[in-house]
Amino acid sequence: MDFDAIADELYGMPPDAFTAARDRYAAAARQAGDRTLAGKLKELHRPTAAAWAGNLLVRHSRDQADALMQLGANLRQAHHELDGAQLRELTRQQHALVATLAQQAVRLAAEAGRRLGDTARREVEATLHAALADPEAARAWSAGRLDKPLTAPVGFPGVSGTATVHPLRPSAPASRGHRTGRAQRGKASVTELEAARARRQERERAERVERARHAADQAQAACRSLQQELDQRQEEADQAEQALQQAAQEVENLKVRLEEARAHHREVQDDARQARKRLRDAEQTARKAERRAETALSELEGHQL
Structure with missing residues (x-):
């Protein structure tokens, strides 16, 4: 028995058929002495x-x-x-x-x-x-x-x-001509402000992403917990369904045995009635034979006298 082949077959089945088929394969593996395979199969979830x-x-x-x-x-x-x-x-x-x-x-x-x-x-x-x-x-x-x-x-x-995508705003190319130191400092200040604003926006975006990721992780953990509980409840429901089917089968078997017992009882009753009738007939025959014997004995005694 190959685990991969069995797993491929199981997960291609409708969910309603999964648990019973998995348990049959696991039981067959145990009967074959392969407890490792049986354990791996039992770990598969519907x-x-x-x-x-x-x-x-x-x-x-x-x-x-x-x-x-x-x-x-x-x-x-x-x-x-x-x-x-x-x-x-x-x-x-x-x-x-x-x-x-x-x-x-x-x-x-x-x-x-x-x-x-x-x-x-x-x-x-x-x-x-x-x-x-x-x-x-x-x-x-x-x-x-x-x-x-x-x-x-x-x-x-x-x-x-x-x-x-939020690209940084490119700075304007430096123009030739006369620029005052004040204008250059002003341009540098604007560029620094834009860079600082971009960094702040990036940090805020990263914080939002991190908060969202944290919330998503919590939600996924809750979903996994609920899924595990659902799997457990499904497993219990499947086991209860199997127990119900077994009980129903036992009831059917008992019904068959009861009907067979009733039929046998009727046969025994018929045999008993016939035996009683044969007994009565034998008793009547015996009494008749006894009376004939008594009559014959009386006749014999009369002849002797």
């Missing part, structure tokens, strides 16, 4: 609807998935280089491709028998944005084994707004 749809998208639209990851690499490069024109063009492509892929995920999920709601669709879009923003997220998504949607970092173009 995917949410959005994560499952994202996995379907990777499996059925490999070319478009590769295009999205290449677009993400280009976006990150433009973001790093503060190339405003390139960012605007790539962000336009990003919106179009994410919308197309999200709609395709909805269609694939519907074809597989599950309708995605608005929340799940937004989570699919968030996963796509995360794959664009973060190479690690892109690799996780492209593996097709997500158990929950991904979240893009705050501040990435197309997630919290298109990045804006």
Whole structure:
């Protein structure tokens, strides 16, 4: 039994079928003596609807998935280089491709028998944005084994707004001719003020980004905690459902055994009735034979006299 092959199969299944199939594989691994594999399989979590749809998208639209990851690499490069024109063009492509892929995920999920709601669709879009923003997220998504949607970092173009480049205002070229020392000092003061203003704006922007990142980290931590609780509750619900199915099967088995016992009881009753009838018949025959014997004995005694 190969872990990767089993994991690929499990995460390609609808979420409703995941837990039972995982447990069957884990049980088979234990029976085969491979406790390591069984333990790894039990650690796999049931995917949410959005994560499952994202996995379907990777499996059925490999070319478009590769295009999205290449677009993400280009976006990150433009973001790093503060190339405003390139960012605007790539962000336009990003919106179009994410919308197309999200709609395709909805269609694939519907074809597989599950309708995605608005929340799940937004989570699919968030996963796509995360794959664009973060190479690690892109690799996780492209593996097709997500158990929950991904979240893009705050501040990435197309997630919290298109990045804006604020270049410093270039100073005017020095003109030839007569300049007074006062004018030169005035120009230098203006340049210093602009530089100081730009630095202050950059610090304020960095502080806003840091606050937003901190808030995003807290929100992600809360989401992870809630997701863990949801996974636990889902696991408990799956176990309860299995226990209910087992109990129902036991009830059916008991019903069958009860019906068999009743049928056997009826057969025994019939046999008992027939045995009692044979006993009565035998008793009557015995009495008749006894009377004949008595009659014969009386006749014999009469002849002897």
